[in-house]
């Protein structure tokens with residue numbers, strides 16, 4: 218089995234997701250080569266062939282051109298599997314590649330079971346084994362599903378690559394997340410509100426519990442998208458990553474993008490009306506209750522301790 | 523200006539799922555259905571563009587059994603002009619490549635200036651269909667957008683990246699964009715608009731007229747994951763539950779000390 222790993226690079230730096238790809242190849246006992254549109258100044262610590270195109274010339278985001286660079290390498294390497302991270306770079310580029318190659322494409326793979334990729338369905342409540350009908354396959358890996366046990370090491374054999382493909386879109390630069398607001402990563406206790414709070418008025422009961430416990434309040438994305446809470450309080454892949462001593466998730470289903478931001482918390486309590494909510498997978502305690510009743514009652518008990 | 527928005531009907535994620543008798547998808551009885559969340563943003567953005575353009579025609583397309591027309595009526599009530607229903611009871615067996623090829627086949631001679639899709643569906647989550655449609659039609663595409671502006675054929679969008687950083691990307695129409703949560707605030711259809719929507723065109727065509735390719739993969743087996751977490755699950759009277767949680771927090775953490 219031979220894999221081609223599509224490494225990621227942003228704002229002048231190699232992204233750590235690159236090493237999840239390396240871990241994946243090791244995990245399934247596959248040979249690998251790597252593809253990167255990056256730079257000589259931030260090479261991956263990796264023993265193997267690295268096909269490198271320069272971002273100075275090809276830009277950090279340029280799908281049509283990155284696609285051609287990658288297709289040229291695939292033609293040369295003939296990998297059985299082309300492996301991406303399931304990330305904003307990976308899910309954008311991968312379908313362009315699978316279509317050009319005319320091969321199966323499985324997204325957000327969490328595991329390979331007897332050679333068969335496994336992917337989540339319905340917010341991870343279900344899983345499916347996906348049977349590819351083509352010999353070659355493109356996959357994207359769920360963030361955090363694979364990881365190196367040791368620090369990455371090695372140095373690649375660099376092969377410079379070029380193309381004269383033309384761009385379809387123009388990348389004009391980055392806009393940083395708004396600065397300011399709270400720094401949730403410093404809080405020891407976080408009580409977070411999810412869509413289950415139902416309406417903005419119910420945020421007060423979440424804040425009150427956070428206060429009673431001497432902590433901060435956070436939120437899941439829908440609560441932030443609705444402008445009920447400032448973005449600095451959003452926990453998850455597109456918000457903050459936190460690891461407090463206690464994390465209380467109120468009315469949060471436990472989507473992978475939320476879990477990625479809080480699953481390293483020392484102790485996790487979830488309050489949810491749905492006993493099967495995926496948050497139960499990471500929670501030390503799942504309280505099956507209506508948060509509108511449970512949260513105020515809990516606050517009162519704590520205040521009376 | 524001609525605009526297309528592609529939407530999917532999905533079950534409420536809080537549903538109690540059951541595996542179907544073939545073991546290859548979830549049972550679709552006893553479920554509450556709704557518009558895929560990502561697609562609500564796509565519909566809203568398409569309607570906003572139509573309003574901005576003034577002279578525009580907006581088609582909403584969905585593939586699925588008869589029940590998806592209910593959701594399409596919501597999109598019509600939000601402001602889409604006409605509906606194209608591609609009837610298929612076996613849609614769940616189609617892979618993203620087949621679904622995209624059906625949409626591309628529908629769209630190929632219609633010269634849409636802009637196509638909107640959600641960035642992914644809530645049930646399958648592959649996130650492939652939008653990009654595949656664009657590639658099949660030879661159009662530029664921008665995925666995961668949280669901001670969209672259109673000015674004289676020029677599109678300026680912001681793609682959301684990990685950590686909340688955004689990439690500013692420009693392209694020119696015709697093009698396709700895939701919409702991320704939070705792109706806008708989807709409107710609620712008003713009663714007069716719901717009434718008006720009833721008179722809008724909503725045509726069904728069988729998928730066999732548009733499907734010309736074979737899938738490249740299939741779901742061999744659908745199942746519930748093994749529970750690994752194995753945390754404590756507490757149910758019952760709220761008063762008892764608060765007492766139990768306080769005891770647990772005292773025993774297992776230092777937060778109440």
Ligand SMILES: Cc1cc2nc3c(=O)[nH]c(=O)nc-3n(C[C@H](O)[C@H](O)[C@H](O)COP(=O)(O)OP(=O)(O)OC[C@H]3O[C@@H](n4cnc5c(N)ncnc54)[C@H](O)[C@@H]3O)c2cc1C
Pocket residue numbers: 410411412413414436437438439440451452453454455456457467468469470471472473474475478488489490491494506507508509535536703
């Ligand atoms: C690229 C990308 C990035 C993302 N980044 C993030 C991110 O950084 N952070 C993030 O949070 N999400 C993120 N998301 C969104 C994520 O996929 C989910 O949509 C989101 O986390 C869902 O939020 P939620 O759990 O609050 O809402 P839902 O999934 O709607 O869950 C609501 C929960 O509340 C429960 N509930 C309802 N009523 C009550 C009640 N009265 N009492 C108790 N419980 C109740 C329900 O049972 C349900 O489990 C991202 C998605 C994508 C595609």
